[in-house]
Amino acid sequence: MTTRAKVLTVSDGVADGSRDDESGRILVDGLTAAGYDVVDQRVCTDGADSVAAALRDLTDGFAGLVVTTGGTGFGPRDLTPEGTRAVIEREAPGIAEAIRRASDDGGRGLGMLSRGVAGARGKALICNLPGSTNGAREGLAVFLPVAGHALDLLAGGRPH
Numbered sequence: 651m652t653t654r655a656k657v658l659t660v661s662d663g664v665a666d667g668s669r670d671d672e673s674g675r676i677l678v679d680g681l682t683a684a685g686y687d688v689v690d691q692r693v694c695t696d697g698a699d700s701v702a703a704a705l706r707d708l709t710d711g712f713a714g715l716v717v718t719t720g721g722t723g724f725g726p727r728d729l730t731p732e733g734t735r736a737v738i739e740r741e742a743p744g745i746a747e748a749i750r751r752a753s754d755d756g757g758r759g760l761g762m763l764s765r766g767v768a769g770a771r772g773k774a775l776i777c778n779l780p781g782s783t784n785g786a787r788e789g790l791a792v793f794l795p796v797a798g799h800a801l802d803l804l805a806g807g808r809p810h
Contacts, residue, residue: 653801654714655686658694658704660721660730661781665695673719673786677779680790686715696721701733705776709737713773713805715797717790720781722766730778731765738769738776745777745796749789753780761785768793773804 657677663669671693678688694704701721708716721730745768753761766778775797779789
């Protein structure tokens with residue numbers, strides 16, 4: 651059975667049509683190439699409330715992976731981590747830390763500035779990735795190898 655995934659782009663610019671959703675496409679392509687069935691791709695504006703509402707909607711009754719891109723930096727409206735923390739039931743700090751350690755954002759070393767979080771809500775695993783194309787690509791590569799195992803555990807499996 652193919653594991654399902656959803657992608658959420660958090661960006662005022664993408665939401666209002668003034669910016670291209672390149673990082674969202676990168677995530678959809680990367681998840682598809684890794685064997686995931688991407689069943690939903692959405693955009694919401696920046697801000698904790700809009701992110702929390704979108705994540706609640708995306709995870710209600712959903713078993714699978716939800717990956718966000720954008721809103722993890724230090725801009726005044728970069729509140730994706732706050733919105734994510736409002737909905738997750740259990741945080742997975744090791745995932746977020748591994749992504750930060752591995753991400754150099756195309757040699758610029760900007761991964762350490764990401765405030766992204768990861769965690770579970772029900773049987774869904776949520777992971778925040780940066781909005782930059784390099785950051786999204788690098789972050790996805792870091793956590794996909796453990797995502798299947800985490801989803802198995804969330805579904806009640808006992809693989810070890």
